[in-house]
Amino acid sequence: MTKTEKLLLAVTAVFFVLALFLLPRGGAAREAEPAFTMPGPTPLAGRPGDELIVTLETKIDLNRATAEELTALPGVGPVLAEAIVAYRDEHGPFSRVDELLQVSGFGPGTLSALRAAMGEAPEDGP
Numbered sequence: 001m002t003k004t005e006k007l008l009l010a011v012t013a014v015f016f017v018l019a020l021f022l023l024p025r026g027g028a029a030r031e032a033e034p035a036f037t038m039p040g041p042t043p044l045a046g047r048p049g050d051e052l053i054v055t056l057e058t059k060i061d062l063n064r065a066t067a068e069e070l071t072a073l074p075g076v077g078p079v080l081a082e083a084i085v086a087y088r089d090e091h092g093p094f095s096r097v098d099e100l101l102q103v104s105g106f107g108p109g110t111l112s113a114l115r116a117a118m119g120e121a122p123e124d125g126p
Helices: 003-022 027-031 078-091 097-102 108-118
Strands: 035-039 057-061
Touching: 078 097, 097 108
Parallel strands: none
Antiparallel strands: 035 057
């Protein structure tokens, strides 16, 4: 193998490694995953004449969040957050928010609190 071929191979390998870390994952399937958007701190206002005002929000993806991140959800403490992660690890990703009712310790009241925080009307049943 020539020096040029080795260099080309090394550059290609570096490109693929960087692509793994920098490119978004999941594509269109990721948009369908359950996620909660919780209100964050007050919006940041720019200087007069600036065109951009940023509103900070925290999105919590039920299928990727750590137990610590899940405790930011209303009614979810450390024990319930660990139960959600354990359920997800055993049964796979959630496809609907209502599937949280299958998690031990997660009841209709907690689901209603989550729906209220999301700005959704509560449903009559699971």
